[in-house]
Amino acid sequence: MTPSDTPSQRSPLHDVHVSAGARMVDFAGWEMPVQYTGILDEHRAVREAVGIFDISHMGEFFVRGKDATRWLDGLLTNQISKLLPGEAQYTLMLNEQGGVIDDLIAYKTAEDAYLLIVNASKIDEDAAWMNVHLAGDVEFEDNSAAFAAVAVQGPDAPALCKQVFGFELPTERNRVIASRWNDTDVWLVTTGYTGEVGFECVVATAHAASIWDACVSAGAKPCGLGARDTLRLEMCYPLNGSDLAPDRTPLEAGLGFFVDLTKSEFIGKTALDAQKATGLNSRLMALAVTEKSPPIRSHYPVFIDGVAVSETSSGALSPSLGIGIAMAYIPTTHAKIGQCVEIEVRGKKYPAVIKKKPLYSRAT
Amino acid sequence: MNVPEDLKYADSHEWIRVEGDTATVGITDHAQAELTDIVFVEPPKPGTLAEATKTIAVVESVKAASDIYSPVSGEVIEANAALDADPALLNTDPFGDGWLFKIRLSDATELDALMSPESYRAQIS
Numbered sequence: 001m002t003p004s005d006t007p008s009q010r011s012p013l014h015d016v017h018v019s020a021g022a023r024m025v026d027f028a029g030w031e032m033p034v035q036y037t038g039i040l041d042e043h044r045a046v047r048e049a050v051g052i053f054d055i056s057h058m059g060e061f062f063v064r065g066k067d068a069t070r071w072l073d074g075l076l077t078n079q080i081s082k083l084l085p086g087e088a089q090y091t092l093m094l095n096e097q098g099g100v101i102d103d104l105i106a107y108k109t110a111e112d113a114y115l116l117i118v119n120a121s122k123i124d125e126d127a128a129w130m131n132v133h134l135a136g137d138v139e140f141e142d143n144s145a146a147f148a149a150v151a152v153q154g155p156d157a158p159a160l161c162k163q164v165f166g167f168e169l170p171t172e173r174n175r176v177i178a179s180r181w182n183d184t185d186v187w188l189v190t191t192g193y194t195g196e197v198g199f200e201c202v203v204a205t206a207h208a209a210s211i212w213d214a215c216v217s218a219g220a221k222p223c224g225l226g227a228r229d230t231l232r233l234e235m236c237y238p239l240n241g242s243d244l245a246p247d248r249t250p251l252e253a254g255l256g257f258f259v260d261l262t263k264s265e266f267i268g269k270t271a272l273d274a275q276k277a278t279g280l281n282s283r284l285m286a287l288a289v290t291e292k293s294p295p296i297r298s299h300y301p302v303f304i305d306g307v308a309v310s311e312t313s314s315g316a317l318s319p320s321l322g323i324g325i326a327m328a329y330i331p332t333t334h335a336k337i338g339q340c341v342e343i344e345v346r347g348k349k350y351p352a353v354i355k356k357k358p359l360y361s362r363a364t
Numbered sequence: 365m366n367v368p369e370d371l372k373y374a375d376s377h378e379w380i381r382v383e384g385d386t387a388t389v390g391i392t393d394h395a396q397a398e399l400t401d402i403v404f405v406e407p408p409k410p411g412t413l414a415e416a417t418k419t420i421a422v423v424e425s426v427k428a429a430s431d432i433y434s435p436v437s438g439e440v441i442e443a444n445a446a447l448d449a450d451p452a453l454l455n456t457d458p459f460g461d462g463w464l465f466k467i468r469l470s471d472a473t474e475l476d477a478l479m480s481p482e483s484y485r486a487q488i489s
Contacts, residue, residue: 039426294404
């Protein structure tokens with residue numbers, strides 16, 4: 001491990017991870033567990049039973065005030081005004097050029113009150129952007145340091161929720177429920193980054209360890225960022241900084257469903273309207289290697305008809321499928337399901353094909 | 365951590381078992397534990413001329429690719445074909461069925477530069 005210039009921040013669960021034998025790595029300026037017993041093992045636990053992830057590094061922003069809805073609709077791509085209290089949506093924050101600053105989930109916790117959960121690596125940049133654009137009767141607070149969060153994911157997560165929180169998890173995704181646990185306020189939200197059913201629990205940092213312990217005692221397997229990455233890539237969920245970037249728009253990333261171009265205005269809309277009119281140059285596509293190959297990783301060259309056209313933005317050996325998988329921005333002319341490509345690993349090209357997203361589903 | 369007494373060790377975490385003018389090479393128990401779940405092995409082709417301390421193979425875990433260095437110089441005479449179907453042998457039996465390749469030594473004096481079990485144990489403790 002190479003020492004970095006700035007000391008890493010520590011999760012309130014740091015000591016819990018270390019005493020459980022986790023292997024710690026630096027991620028986005030945070031010292032986080034990459035694995036406990038093994039990535040393959042942890043990946044399988046989430047697909048087949050239930051796993052728990054520390055996501056305390058992620059940022060928690062609070063937005064309140066009678067202009068909160070209108071202000072967020074001007075900053076984010078999805079339609080905030082559509083949310084009822086108790087509902088959430090995936091959305092993106094763009095720069096003026098339509099490029100991605102961050103992707104996040106907006107939870108409407110009450111009338112005129114929102115919780116935003118943003119990427120750890122973007123907390124400061126997001127907060128600065130939002131502060132610069134503050135307008136109207138809006139109170140904006142970056143409360144990331146005060147909150148911890150855990151994600152409990154897998155087919156057994158609803159039963160675990162009932163056992164630990166005494167609470168029937170809604171079957172709908174994108175719900176947010178204010179609840180209590182041992183005299184502490186918690187938010188239970190039905191979102192996640194694995195493709196499995198489950199929930200995330202947002203709580204004040206002081207109570208994180210007791211919630212973690214209760215979930216582990218109830219059968220959740222501790223999982224690290226390694227499994228989180230393979231699970232999300234099988235689902236083709238983008239990772240900001242790898243698959244999303246300030247010079248890539250959500251339309252290119254295939255996230256048009258989360259962009260409401262019928263809204264009168266939001267930052268980046270003019271650029272997206274123009275891009276939609278002229279057509280996209282490239283699209284983020286899912287790739288699956290069709291013969292035995294080394295694990296695919298990010299920044300591996302991608303070829304079509306012998307010509308280098310791109311590089312992988314993310315890659316892995318899919319633990320569920322047993323094949324190399326990746327995502328890459330492919331020129332629109334060739335961005336079609338079934339298109340054959342090649343991915344180069346250490347000078348050798350391996351055949352792959354563009355597949356429909358997600359790469360993994362329970363039926364496969 | 366298992367460090368068998370009958371082997372010599374490289375500081376880059378390979379072991380070598382010498383039998384006459386040939387030797388078997390693998391990675392140590394410590395190395396496999398550090399690398400975690402090994403999912404792919406690119407062993408050297410027979411006939412490859414290995415140079416001591418130079419890259420000779422690649423092993424990949426879910427998270428990262430790692431170079432393997434040859435502890436000695438010589439001609440590779442066999443690669444472990446079983447690793448193709450079951451790369452996890454490097455994790456489960458690093459000193460046995462998880463061996464990487466066999467080599468014909470070109471300069472037996474190179475063995476003197478390798479570490480004893482005691483020195484290697486000290487390095488990883």
